[in-house]
Amino acid sequence: MAITGKAVLAAFTGTLVVLIAGSVGTWLLWTVLIALAAAIVLDLVLAPSARKVVFERDGDSSIRLGETASVTLLVANPSRRTLRGRVRDAWAPSAGAAPRAHTVRIPAGERRRFTTTLTPQRRGDQRAAGVTVRSVGPLGLAARQCTHAVPWSVRALPPFHSRRHLPGKLARLRELDGRHSALVRGQGSEFDSLREYVPGDDVRSIDWRATARRDGVVVRTWRPERDRRILLVLDTSRTSAGRVGDTPRLDHAMDAGLLLAALAAKAGDRVDLLAYDRRVRAQVRTHGRGSRIPAIVQAMAPLEAELVESDPTGLVATILGGHSRTRQLVVLLTDLNAPAMEEGLLPLLPALTSRHLVMVAAVNDPRITEMAAGRGTARAVYTAAAAERALTDRRRITAELRRHGVEVVDADPDHIAPALADAYIALKAQGRL
Amino acid sequence: MTAIGTAPSAPPSETAPTSVGPADLWRRIRGPVGFVSALVALAVLVSLGAERPPEGLLEPEGPNPEGTRALVQVLQQRGSNVTVARGTDDAVAAMSGKSVLVLAGSHRLRPEELDRISAASGDRVLIQPTGPALQALAPGLEMTGRTDADTLEPQCGLPAAQAAGSADMGGELYTLASERQAADPAEKSAGCYPGQGGAGDALVQLDGGTGTTTVLGTGEPLTNARLAHEGNAALALNLIGDRDVVWLLPDPHVENGQASLVELLPRSVRMAAVPLAVALVLLALWQGRRLGPLVIERLPVVVRASETAEGRAGLYASRRARDRAAAALRAGLISRLRPLLGLGPDATPGAVVAAVASRTGEDPVSVRALLYGPDSTTGADRFSADDAGLVRLADELDRLDGHLR
Incomplete structure (x- = not known):
């Protein structure tokens, strides 16, 4: 259970009442105290159970570090009274979860979806720590509270900042490919194909046997060995x-x-x-x-x-x-x-x-x-x-x-x-x- | 480009409340609660019937060293009826012509109470009375001195004292005022146990109209601790005798009619303190209740990769390790210069010096002194003599480096 600010306010108001009108008798004091206690107990009884709330999760489970994941939480209120209060979807501090808590109002038998965004500051797995429901009674004086384990994990993958170099390096790699016959034949090269000679090709790469069978000059091309x-x-x-x-x-x-x-x-x-x-x-x-x-x-x-x-x-x-x-x-x-x-x-x-x-x-x-x-x-x-x-x-x-x-x-x-x-x-x- | 893979594993969808419920809570705390209640019950049982007797100076029921329970019990065994009075009313009601009143703690009596006691008949034994008590109950007697000696001799004709002999009567000393003696020579008085120098007597007995009044300068002989010393017990028994005893040790006086600060406050303010306390407790509960438990996280270690080098720099600086520092600077430069000079890693110092000298046109001896320090024959290194020299060495090496690039 939990006490709300309103209950504290009510208690201070009661203090004020006793202070001003205390001369009428001790019965006033007892009335104020009993009324306060009764209101809090009534509120606790009337608040829908926080224990019986049902959850379901959905959302991203894998992001690259630096990106933001959103994880949704489906909160169902199976009771016959409206669930009012707060729901906190707790994550470790480095998960950068926002907002810290959701203010909820779920009518009887209905369910609502809440989204928590995570911006992890570190690579690795972030695990949901638990969902806490604070169900406030109709008077708003007291609340029932329960924490549920609703597992989920979001994996922050390595950011791969160097991927901006990839196009440039791929272009250099293609230069090695068979399209360039200028390549010297090496230990790890393998025969790729025969094609027509174009001016600029290395004359050493002319395949004379193939040339002899055809009209034009044919060159051999090589490519680096694959499947290393x-x-x-x-x-x-x-x-x-x-x-x-x-x-x-x-x-x-x-x-x-x-x-x-x-x-x-x-x-x-x-x-x-x-x-x-x-x-x-x-x-x-x-x-x-x-x-x-x-x-x-x-x-x-x-x-x-x-x-x-x-x-x-x-x-x-x-x-x-x-x-x-x-x-x-x-x-x-x-x-x-x-x-x-x-x-x-x-x-x-x-x-x-x-x-x-x-x-x-x-x-x-x-x-x-x-x-x-x-x-x-x-x-x-x-x-x-x-x-x-x-x-x-x-x-x-x-x-x-x-x-x-x-x-x-x-x-x-x-x-x-x-x-x-x-x-x-x-x-x-x-x-x- | 690189595709983000599938989820690490299908996240389990098993949800369960983790807070402790009422039944769980009860199961968890019943052990400790049972243990504590058993302890409390045991303590209550043990304390039953073990009421602590009152303790205090000349307390007739006190077994403590300063109490007088021993004397009271001896009196009772000898057939005296000892009435312990805690107030003047009880004492006066119990007093009769045949009884003896032992008054200890007269400082707690007010003047009107002293007057009532003086009006009552019977013998009186006053133990170290205050001034007002002395005036009211033994008029004419004055306190005239003190003695620090423990044991005094009776030196008088009083049978009770004579029979008892020496006793621990060191304390206040009294003298009968001379005008009183002159005014009423018929009144008999006896002074025993005089202090040194004639400052007065530690025991004075006056014979008044209603009975004898004995004034003792100290209650020491009557206490549990000293009763068995010297003639203490005999003196006490002789003085009090086989009569009924009223032992008056007044309780501290409670002042009536004065209101405390709290009582002066209006009633409503006093009453408002209760809901205020409730409000403060609620405030604490409101602020103290967290929305769910704290989340713990395993934090990675934060250590700079350059930590070792920085630590070594601190050690060099704190120990003023100029030779090590100079060697490190020189070795660093030489290893950088070797490829520039076209030399291999196993080039001798001579080769390095020759190559540097030929490239820069500097004197080979000074280049050698800069790059390798002095030979064992030429004496101390001028660069590692002091910190300024080390700074100069670094600058010189930089200059050489700049030359060769």
């Missing part, structure tokens, strides 16, 4: 919790990974996903033809960085023990953290690089670069020295990784996604996939 396998590995250990700008490293990695996945899907490659710290947090495997970008997006959505040290041995074992025995491109989205890498991943790299092509992508922190440029005061120079040391470590680990034959993509948050896409396109152009 790409494994995106998201490192969800402690290093990915660090925020670059206002966003965790993990989210930058997801953004870059999604652009690569979308691009690879268009290029006809198959993309798998593995999120790993000390155990597998998420895994998406592609079976058969075609890519499963939606599945990857869904799998990424609830991932959070765990505050544990990563386990490179387990990671390498998981990658090598995967269902695919064939060569694949392993894109490791992590941080170039020198001590962690030197102790963990570096010694295990040969096992990985002997079977697969490995690419490491990491976001560098513009703040470090900014710190390294500090001059003038002693404090600024000490800061610059510390930042310089971090940068030197990073350069050293990058050189070390390249020595192991690993492709390293190291770019600031704004450029990591296009840089990773470019690295992929370059590999494809060289036929190294």
